[in-house]
Amino acid sequence: MTERRPKIAIVVFPGSNDDWDAALAFEALGAEPALVWHGELELPRDVAAVALPGGFSYGDYLRCGAIARFAPVMAAITRFAADGGLVLGICNGFQILCEAGLLPGTLRPNASLTFACRDVPLVVERTDTPFTSRCVAGQRLTIAIKHGEGCYFADEPLLSELEANGQIALRYEQNPNGSVAAVAGVLNAEGNVFGLMPHPEHAVDALLGSTDGALVLGSLVDAARDRALALV
Amino acid sequence: MKATVLVRPKPGILDPQGEAVESSLRHLGFAVEKARVGRLVELEIEAEDPARARDELERMCEQLLANPLIESYEITVAP
Numbered sequence: 001m002t003e004r005r006p007k008i009a010i011v012v013f014p015g016s017n018d019d020w021d022a023a024l025a026f027e028a029l030g031a032e033p034a035l036v037w038h039g040e041l042e043l044p045r046d047v048a049a050v051a052l053p054g055g056f057s058y059g060d061y062l063r064c065g066a067i068a069r070f071a072p073v074m075a076a077i078t079r080f081a082a083d084g085g086l087v088l089g090i091c092n093g094f095q096i097l098c099e100a101g102l103l104p105g106t107l108r109p110n111a112s113l114t115f116a117c118r119d120v121p122l123v124v125e126r127t128d129t130p131f132t133s134r135c136v137a138g139q140r141l142t143i144a145i146k147h148g149e150g151c152y153f154a155d156e157p158l159l160s161e162l163e164a165n166g167q168i169a170l171r172y173e174q175n176p177n178g179s180v181a182a183v184a185g186v187l188n189a190e191g192n193v194f195g196l197m198p199h200p201e202h203a204v205d206a207l208l209g210s211t212d213g214a215l216v217l218g219s220l221v222d223a224a225r226d227r228a229l230a231l232v
Numbered sequence: 233m234k235a236t237v238l239v240r241p242k243p244g245i246l247d248p249q250g251e252a253v254e255s256s257l258r259h260l261g262f263a264v265e266k267a268r269v270g271r272l273v274e275l276e277i278e279a280e281d282p283a284r285a286r287d288e289l290e291r292m293c294e295q296l297l298a299n300p301l302i303e304s305y306e307i308t309v310a311p
Contacts, residue, residue, distance in 0.1 A: 063299055070296075099299070106301050113248040153245070153302060178246065 005032040006048035006224035013038045013057035013068050022053045025201040031221045038071040048224035049086040052093025064149050065095035086130050087193045094195030103195045105154035111178025117146040121173040122184050130223030131194040134215040141212035143198035150197040152179035233277055233285050234310040239298045240270035282309045
């Protein structure tokens with residue numbers, strides 16, 4: 001059973017462009033990726049985790065993620081998350097999860113107003129989550145960002161709540177976009193939904209300069225495998 | 233019925249777009265002290281009366297047109 005590949009659904013919105021990168025990364029890390037069109041009403045059976053990839057869903061019109069959150073598949077994802085299902089949002093996927101209310105806060109245009117596209121150092125704040133279990137506390141990861149609207153915002157009361165609950169799992173070492181408290185990745189209160197602006201799927205092969213993203217995605221594969229086994 | 237919804241960044245929310253506009257205007261020689269950039273949505277909607285139109289517009293704002301965490305909105309229904 002140790003060879004079992006957990007099925008991870010990767011949602012494809014019109015305008016997603018990192019869906020295949022995510023699929024290849026998850027496959028390389030031992031999962032079975034399943035691309036799921038945004039118009040589906042249900043997730044495939046035996047899905048052990050869901051990933052919302054990066055891109056520009058619905059052209060990023062109005063606000064990033066604001067229209068994608070109403071895609072038919074989002075109702076199924078909301079139910080999946082409410083049942084404790086593991087959901088990961090990368091970049092645009094993070095923006096969608098925030099707009100959908102599955103994650104706290106929101107993402108705004110970068111403080112610099114410029115598109116940020118480079119490798120950034122990150123610090124792992126939590127290792128007891130399904131998304132960071134392969135990391136060690138305080139570990140420094142190098143993962144690429146590429147976004148124009150990655151400035152995380154939560155007002156004072158919400159931010160203190162997030163800090164108190166330990167929901168900020170990943171922070172920038174040098175804040176690249178003006179995010180409050182240098183937030184790079186945030187969990188929901190229950191800890192089963194996680195969103196981050198950096199792209200772990202672009203950092204799973206040494207050829208691309210870093211393999212640190214494999215720690216994040218690999219953690220999810222581990223957790224998805226445990227969940228798949230528990231559901232059998 | 234015609235209506236407009238004005239969506240603004242809430243006070244205190246960093247508005248990099250507004251700052252860029254403000255500095256560009258200053259570069260052009262205008263004595264601008266502050267600029268904030270919002271969004272104007274013009275709508276034509278079917279409604280029996282302005283009060284009902286306003287109710288509908290409120291719901292549109294809450295669900296889609298504005299993000300209450302960072303934006304405020306102002307609805308105007310044409311008489």
